[in-house]
Amino acid sequence: MMRFRRPHPDQLPLDWSKDAEIERIIEARVAIRSEAAALRWRFRLILIETVLMAGLVLAAGLVLHQPTDMVLRGALMVAGACLVSGVLLIALAGLTGHLIARYRRWRGL
Numbered sequence: 737m738m739r740f741r742r743p744h745p746d747q748l749p750l751d752w753s754k755d756a757e758i759e760r761i762i763e764a765r766v767a768i769r770s771e772a773a774a775l776r777w778r779f780r781l782i783l784i785e786t787v788l789m790a791g792l793v794l795a796a797g798l799v800l801h802q803p804t805d806m807v808l809r810g811a812l813m814v815a816g817a818c819l820v821s822g823v824l825l826i827a828l829a830g831l832t833g834h835l836i837a838r839y840r841r842w843r844g845l
Contacts, residue, residue, distance in 0.1 A: 775826070782822030790815035 790811040797807030 778826050782819065782826070785822065786815050786818040789818045 793814045794807055794811040797810060798804075
């Protein structure tokens with residue numbers, strides 16, 4: 737319903753839908769922002785997973801009355817493995833997406 741409302745007389749009337757080039761630029765900027773936001777959220781999720789897994793190993797080791805140095809070392813190893821595997825997964829997903837886009841451009845799909 738907001739589309740059909742007339743602009744204020746002092747406002748410069750702009751109709752962005754008629755200019756395809758401006759529409760393309762806006763869509764490209766939105767895509768770049770969305771991609772950056774998605775990457776940040778992936779890193780956040782990996783960090784949360786890393787902290788949770790390390791915390792679970794730490795809590796389990798302490799509840800089972802294991803030696804503290806062994807529990808800390810195990811928690812750090814699990815945290816490191818989670819972080820590295822998550823970052824590797826993000827990198828491989830990005831690389832795969834890049835290769836698929838390049839293949840589609842090459843094939844003209």
